[in-house]
Amino acid sequence: MADNTAVSKALQVLERQLNRPLMAALQVCARCGVCAEACHYYVADGELEHVPAYRAEELRKVYRRKHDFFGKHLPNWVNAQDLDEATLEKMAEMAFSECTLCRRCTFNCPMGVDTPLMMRALRAMATASGKAPEILEMLADAAIEKGKDPAMFRDLFVAQVAEMEKELQALVGDPNARITVEREGARVLYVALAGAHTILPPAAIFWAAKEDWTLSIYEAANYGVFLGDTARAKTIASRIIDEAKALKVQEVIVAECGHACASLVWDAPIWFQEQFPFRVRSLVEVMAEYVQQGRLPLDPSANPEAITYHDSCNLARTSGIYREPRVILNAVTTNLREMTPNGLENYCCGGGGGLVALPEYDDKRMKAGKPKVDQIRKTGAEIVVAACENCRLQLGDLNAHYSMNVQITALADLVVKAMRLPKSVAVPLPNAAAVAVGE
Amino acid sequence: MADPIKPDQILDLKGLLCPMPVVKLSMAVKKLQAGQTIEGIATDPGVMADIPAWARTSGNELLSIEQQGKEYHFIVKKTA
Ligand code: SF4
Ligand code: SF4
Numbered sequence: 054m055a056d057n058t059a060v061s062k063a064l065q066v067l068e069r070q071l072n073r074p075l076m077a078a079l080q081v082c083a084r085c086g087v088c089a090e091a092c093h094y095y096v097a098d099g100e101l102e103h104v105p106a107y108r109a110e111e112l113r114k115v116y117r118r119k120h121d122f123f124g125k126h127l128p129n130w131v132n133a134q135d136l137d138e139a140t141l142e143k144m145a146e147m148a149f150s151e152c153t154l155c156r157r158c159t160f161n162c163p164m165g166v167d168t169p170l171m172m173r174a175l176r177a178m179a180t181a182s183g184k185a186p187e188i189l190e191m192l193a194d195a196a197i198e199k200g201k202d203p204a205m206f207r208d209l210f211v212a213q214v215a216e217m218e219k220e221l222q223a224l225v226g227d228p229n230a231r232i233t234v235e236r237e238g239a240r241v242l243y244v245a246l247a248g249a250h251t252i253l254p255p256a257a258i259f260w261a262a263k264e265d266w267t268l269s270i271y272e273a274a275n276y277g278v279f280l281g282d283t284a285r286a287k288t289i290a291s292r293i294i295d296e297a298k299a300l301k302v303q304e305v306i307v308a309e310c311g312h313a314c315a316s317l318v319w320d321a322p323i324w325f326q327e328q329f330p331f332r333v334r335s336l337v338e339v340m341a342e343y344v345q346q347g348r349l350p351l352d353p354s355a356n357p358e359a360i361t362y363h364d365s366c367n368l369a370r371t372s373g374i375y376r377e378p379r380v381i382l383n384a385v386t387t388n389l390r391e392m393t394p395n396g397l398e399n400y401c402c403g404g405g406g407g408l409v410a411l412p413e414y415d416d417k418r419m420k421a422g423k424p425k426v427d428q429i430r431k432t433g434a435e436i437v438v439a440a441c442e443n444c445r446l447q448l449g450d451l452n453a454h455y456s457m458n459v460q461i462t463a464l465a466d467l468v469v470k471a472m473r474l475p476k477s478v479a480v481p482l483p484n485a486a487a488v489a490v491g492e
Numbered sequence: 493m494a495d496p497i498k499p500d501q502i503l504d505l506k507g508l509l510c511p512m513p514v515v516k517l518s519m520a521v522k523k524l525q526a527g528q529t530i531e532g533i534a535t536d537p538g539v540m541a542d543i544p545a546w547a548r549t550s551g552n553e554l555l556s557i558e559q560q561g562k563e564y565h566f567i568v569k570k571t572a
Contacts, residue, residue, distance in 0.1 A: 191518055191550060192511050198545040206541035213537045247510030247538025272510070272538065410511050412519060446509065 059182035060136050066181040067115070070174045078167040079116045082106055088168065091161035093400045094151055096424045103151065105158035105168040111144050112171050145179030148172045149186055150414040153405035153421070155366035160397065176281030185280055186411050193276035193285045200292035203270055210234070210270050217249055221256050226475045230260045235300060236267035242302040243336070244269040244293055244313075246442050251308045254465035255336055261472055262348040266306075269296055273313035274442070278320065279407030287324045290317060297331050304332045306339050309463050311367025311405070311441035318372060335368060337440045340468055341377035344384045350473040356386040360467070361434035363392070363425070363448065364399035365441035375399075378440055381464055385471035390432040400424050402439070404447025415450075422451045429457060436460045438467060497555060497567055499531035500524065506563070510538040514546050517568065521552060524570040529555065534564045543568075 084106060089095045094103035101107055110132075117124030117133035124133030134140070154169040162168075179185045199206065211234050218232045232252070233239065243259070243266050245251040252268065259266045271293050277286030297305050307314040314335040322328065343349050362378055369375040375396040382389050392399065403422030408414060425448075429437055437452075437459050439445045448461045503520050505513040513534045520530055532543070540557065543566050547554035557566035 188515055188518065191546065192514065194549040195514065195542060195545040198549045199541055205544055209540045213540065247542060248536045250509070274511070276511075410515055412515065442509070446512070 058138075059184065060138055060141055063141050063178035063182040063184075064115075064119075064136060066178045067174060068119075070177060074167060075170055075174055078109070078170050079113055081164055082109065082113075082166050083164055085163065088158040088162050088166070091158045093153075093155070093157070093403055093424045094421045096400070097403075097421050102147075105152075105162075106166070108147060108152060109166070109168045109171050111140075111147065112175055115140075141179070141182060142184055144175050145184040148175035148179060149189075149406070150408065150411070150417050151421075153366070153401050153403060153408055155401035155405050156370045157366070157398070157401060160370060173281045176279070177283075178281075180280045180282045185282075186407075186413070188410055188412075189276050189280050189407050192274075192410060193280060193282070193289065196272070196274070196276060196289045196292075197285065199271070200288065207270055213249075214252070214268060217253055217256070220249075220253060221260065224253070224469075224474070225257050225260050227260065230256075232256050233267045235270060235296065237300045239265050239267035239300065239302055241266040241304045241306055242269050242293075242297050242300055242331075243267070243306045243308070244271060244273040245308045246274055246310055246313070247272045250463070251310075251442070251465075254463070254469045255308070257469045257472065258340060258343065258349065258465060261350065262343045267300065267302070269293060271296065273307050273310055273317070275313060275316050276407060276410075278312055278316045283324055286316065286320065290321045290324065293317065294321065294325070294329060297329070302331055304334065306334055306336050309336050309440040309442065309465060311365035311371075311443060313442075314374075315367040315371040335372065335374055335377075335440070337368065337374055337377050337381070337464060340464065341380040344381055349384075349468065351384050351468070351471045352473050353383075353385050353387050353471055355471040356436075356467050357388060358386075358435045359388045359390055359433055360386045360436045360438060361390050361392055361429060361432040362395070363402060363429075363437055363439040363444055364396055365439060365444050366399070366401050366405055368440055369397055369399055374440075378438075378464060381468060382438070385467050390434050392428040392432055400428060402444045402447045402451070404443050404450070407443075409443050409446040409450070418447065419451065419454045422447060423455075426451050426455045426457060429459065434459060436462055436467075438462055438464055440464050497529060499567055500528040501530045503530055503532045505532050505534035505536075505539070507535060509536050510542065513539050514542050517543070518546065518550065521550075521568060521570050526570055529567055529569045531565060531567045534566075535562060537564065539564050539566065 088105040114134040123131040152172040402425045553569040555567040
């Protein structure tokens with residue numbers, strides 16, 4: 054008889070996920086504790102349960118019960134444990150609310166133990182057994198629904214873009230500036246996020262760089278990734294991949310968003326077992342290239358404020374994109390103040406892993422963001438730039454919660470502000486994430 | 493155009509960026525009784541696509557959605 058309890062479903066997923074990297078992570082740990090200070094949750098409150106190795110041990114106990122000789126026969130000797138529903142629920146909450154999958158622990162572990170990989174496995178187990186946060190499932194399913202029936206919203210979207218095109222023309226002072234939607238044969242397909250704030254500034258930059266580009270009708274965000282649910286994540290990504298293939302573009306450029314970029318660049322080729330006939334890059338890499346090629350007329354004195362840059366974990370640590378933002382910032386600002394540490398070693402803002410979309414964990418999220426607040430305050434910056442929508446939402450909430458009195462913005466916004474435009478039309482500072490979200 | 497339906501609740505989603513309008517709407521709908529209606533007012537144009545898709549997957553009924561200047565108004569009825 055098939056066993057369909059939540060626990061057995063979770064265990065089946067664990068078995069299916071057991072590839073070499075996950076097994077290595079489950080078997081290796083020197084218990085040296087170095088990872089403790091690497092994790093922003095631990096830095097925020099010093100609680101033992103926020104040591105990455107402690108989190109990993111929760112899953113390891115279950116793994117040992119099934120796969121370790123002593124764990125099978127003398128579980129108490131090796132602290133092995135059967136999985137029950139209460140434990141599964143506790144572990145699900147931990148994986149979704151107490152780990153943002155930022156990978157800082159892995160980078161700092163002398164043995165390279167991949168704790169976030171284990172937390173992803175736990176998320177997958179929770180999703181399969183109905184223990185994942187409902188909101189993440191709802192957001193993923195709504196994205197899938199959009200892909201099934203693009204006709205439902207396409208006309209509306211095109212009409213909205215036509216309005217934005219007028220704003221673009223006013224902004225750059227060129228009545229011929231265009232934003233085309235799904236134009237076949239364009240060199241670039243740009244995939245934005247929902248909302249004009251991730252379309253208009255990049256459109257102005259593409260215009261200035263004379264890029265041959267067109268706009269995707271889909272948004273780049275992928276909530277399937279946060280669920281650890283490869284089937285959903287693949288379906289969401291396939292909307293963009295199929296669109297890019299149909300339009301025969303040479304390159305897909307992903308908006309300033311960490312997980313959206315990392316999942317399309319790193320995960321998608323593995324999910325689909327395929328080399329795509331187009332290149333995928335982050336808008337950050339492309340803007341840096343334009344800067345280096347001298348394709349943008351820039352005046353850094355337009356951004357004289359004290360500015361600091363927050364590295365998104367998915368861009369810096371997962372995708373190695375940490376030099377490019379500095380190339381851009383050095384060209385468009387005059388008072389850049391780095392946080393300590395930064396780049397590959399930057400602390401997570403506390404909003405990653407889908408956490409910004411989960412109001413039930415707002416308190417934990419604000420607490421875990423405190424190390425970031427301290428980092429920002431030490432720089433004395435008036436403006437915090439982040440190249441990720443999740444980070445910007447979290448930084449906006451931290452700004453309100455801790456009364457930081459800073460402005461949060463995207464890289465593209467600063468680039469546009471620094472652009473010397475033909476008719477100097479006043480460029481309004483974008484509203485990206487300037488708004489507090491949580492209550 | 494004025495809405496002919498008088499909603500049981502109004503939800504101010506102005507200034508919120510994706511995915512927060514959908515997140516807040518779904519939380520508010522949860523608290524409604526079946527048959528009650530809620531009007532959401534948002535400024536993020538993404539809602540024009542996201543709310544219909546959310547309504548389909550969540551099984552709630554989208555009674556209307558329209559742009560009014562810089563705002564987007566929609567009315568959702570909670571189904572059983
Ligand atoms: S740093 Fe690595 S080896 Fe040391 S306790 Fe943490 S996970 Fe284990
Ligand atoms: S991935 Fe980040 S949040 Fe998760 S345990 Fe490691 S350091 Fe902490």
